[in-house]
Amino acid sequence: MAAEYVLELKNIFYTGQVEPGTCFQRIMGSLKTGVILKDVSLTVQSGEVLAILGSKGSGKKALLDVISRRIQGPIRGQILLNNQPMSLSVFQQRCGYVTHKCDFIPGLTVEETLYYIPTKTSAYNKKSRVKQVMADLALSQTANRCVENLSKSEYRRLTIGVQLIKEPIILLLDEPTWDLDPLNTYLVISILSNVSKKYGTAVILTMEKPRSDVFPFLEKVLYLCLGDIVYAGGTRQMLDYFNAIGFPCPHLENPLMYYLCLSTVDRRSRERFIESNYQIAALVEKFKIEGPAFQKESIPEGNHNDVISHNSKIPLLQERVSVFKTAWVLYTRLLMATFSFRLAGLKQIFLRLIFVPLYFLLLWAFYKDMSNYQHTFVTRSGFILNSLAVSCFLGIVNTVIIFPVYRTRYYQETQEGLYGGCIFLITYNFLSIPFSFFSLIAASAIIYPLIGSFNEPMEFIYFSLILWACYIFAEQQTISILMIVKDYLTGAICSTYITCVCLALSSGILRSIKGLQDWLYYLTYATQLRYAAAYLNRQIFLHTDLHNPLPFDYSHNCSKTTMIETSNFNGPTNMYCRYANGQSFLTERYTRENTDVIFSGILESDFNLSITFAFALGIIVFNLFLYMIPLPAFLKAKFRD
Known part of the structure; x- marks a missing residue:
């Protein structure tokens, strides 16, 4: 399928908060900051699935926030969509972001939750779109079930559906398979792969523990370690690249998890910590030298630049939904x-x-x-x-x-x-x-x-x-x-x-x-x-x-007097009253x-x-x-x- 939209990140540097802080520290600006993303570059085309892999603190979510323009802090580099700068308004209108947690309104069914999202689509077309999205996400059987009665997998797929209703050209997902069993993890990734091919959507997702059975659904992979790129490119070329630099994947080993462990700092001991740091630093330097050649191989032969130049004529910004229609929805x-x-x-x-x-x-x-x-x-x-x-x-x-x-x-x-x-x-x-x-x-x-x-x-x-x-x-x-x-x-x-x-x-x-x-x-x-x-x-x-x-x-x-009068032990005969x-x-x-x-x-x-x-x-x-x-x-x- 020919690429219709191309997202490019060029030499992204981001400096932000590196550890949690109190509200007072945030207000006073006394938070500890550091470089979170270091010279990150990648390219994603329509119909591709890119997995951002890395351990906790590697910068996966920060990268999604940088792409979605939600980040606060100094950013260097370029984020381009069809050779045009990715602004916040462009992302909000043409892209979607599935966060790790999404809260729905209790009492609504799955179908109602999808239907009552403000979009420009007419009522009849929207009903058809809702039914199609539920079918794509294997949610048709739960159409009339309340959102509070969904399983984890169904709830996670519904969060994806809320974004798909808007027909995004780029879909970001923060840990879509978190806390799911292997079968549902496979189901979610396969659904995302089918959606990307069917609608030409570029899918970018983060994963902390990728399984081997999702490997065929990933066209590209990006390994991050403390903000540095260990590898970025096609999943097929990944095996050749690591073989070329002396790190072949053992037989019957999950390549995604093997190279993730290779890109993770080992903190079990001081010696392992120092050794793994040196190893990762060497991998980062090797990718800067030898990686671009393998990245080029992952780009289809032909007129990639022509496609970008042609599609840059397509207006990215669209007319927003009217205020009255939004209010009515x-x-x-x-x-x-x-x-x-x-x-x-x-x-x-x-x-x-x-x-x-x-x-x-x-x-x-x-x-x-x-x-x-x-x-x-x-x-x-x-x-x-x-x-x-x-x-x-x-x-x-x-x-x-x-x-x-x-x-x-x-x-x-x-x-x-x-x-x-x-x-x-x-x-x-x-x-x-x-x-x-x-x-x-x-x-x-x-x-x-x-x-x-x-x-x-x-x-x-x-x-x-x-x-x-x-x-x-x-x-x-x-x-x-x-x-x-x-x-x-x-x-x-x-x-x-x-x-x-x-x-x-x-x-x-x-x-x-x-x-x-x-x-x-x-x-x-x-x-x-x-x-x-x-x-x-x-x-x-x-x-x-x-x-x-x-x-x-x-x-x-x-009584008419201002004193309490008593006659005998039988009780008062006249009582003083305070208010006339x-x-x-x-x-x-x-x-x-x-x-x-x-x-x-x-x-x-x-x-x-x-x-x-x-x-x-x-x-x-x-x-x-x-x-x-x-x-x-x-x-x-x-x-x-």
Whole structure:
């Protein structure tokens, strides 16, 4: 098959991090760096399979990252695709990269996972393409199986299929056979070989322990040791080359593994370490002198240069998928994952629709016996606190359970240039916000009769909207934290801590606002819970049931004096009551001067309702901008690898 595309690497040098470092070291730039790739050159044509072999730390993955333009650090040399520089945009549009780990969205089937990848292909052609890819990867029998129920081999083949859907001209694979048994290793390599021949795709893969049975499927091989090339060229010519330099492969020995061991530093003893280092250095020098002749033999005779010159006229960059089509595909994928009616989908439905009302039902059980006596002021204050706290904390819990899966998939797909953070959040919010609205309406309907009646429908709607706004704010606050915090439990703890501080200082329930220091008092103006709590306090404590003085309990009224009077040992006849009505309770909690709480403006209904929603809308917009900010590569790598 004539070559259609040619990838060339010429004298690549790369200097980067040579050992893991802490986040602080990364930020301060104090990481230990060194030369990872040293004068690497290779050529791969369409329809060829190239295996990059080497022990751990040899530079295999670094080479893939250099080709894919994902690497951060100084690079010298040229990466050419048909004599044109390989830019990041060219790689993202025309090539594919199968990373060692790929996270799929639970609840989707194999066919749905492949179908809901943003591409320019029309719906009908895409269905045909999906069926063809599943057939090529031996996944047709698992088309309707959920991704979480796949075996290791099936899961690995699906990660390859996600890239093949985009019809790449070059496909990079990082350890595609890692942790697979021999039979499945053979299956994956044979599939990749068939794909490369069938579609003219240049396949470049890394392997740490190659088996002899994959030898026939590899047209070319590259041996790396600590960034140096020990051999690069055709697998057939490899045997002749090592024979020529005095290292013939023993009879019945796996040539791939034999020469890999020859290219690996022996660390079993100091003597073996020094000896193997000298040997590898000699092999590297011999290849620089004698290797080019064997590399030329691996290139087909004829018009190789003519092919490159001709194909260089083919435009590499293509028109990108429209923003609206991408957004629609992502939104549809979210819907399919949510309404899949499988275990993962039912879990999402429960969390999004049922979990919050169920918890509010528990809240109703605790407060259903509220009666209009003096203790009702404290009880109703606790009711407000719990209503706000439950709304916020359940928003956090639902987010840390549902969102990380989509977040991780976003970080992996944005590396491929499929879409940006703004589109991702818009589509996620379009699904999440309506669900939370209906969930909070149902939850409010459970507890609202405890403090009002449905004869006042607007008051019920406002009550529900306040709780909904608090839920949205907590959800979006957690999404902000999960942008940079990978562990969902850590993200939940951070978000919960922030919410607890705001509840304690701003709600006026756990501590009177007027008792705060000035700097804390003015700081509460920057929190949503101050306005949400103020609205609910006004709605509940200025209710008609609390306008008149309330008795101490069911058998004792309040005295008009300020002292507790006792008549005899039979018990008090008149009890001192602290609050004359709901207005006096709110005055104690909110006013810093001796002014009427009604006229102070702090409980103004329309203002508090508007500001509560302004906070919710503001943090949504803030997140859209936040997810558009380019993050450091090491931060994105936490979610990609």
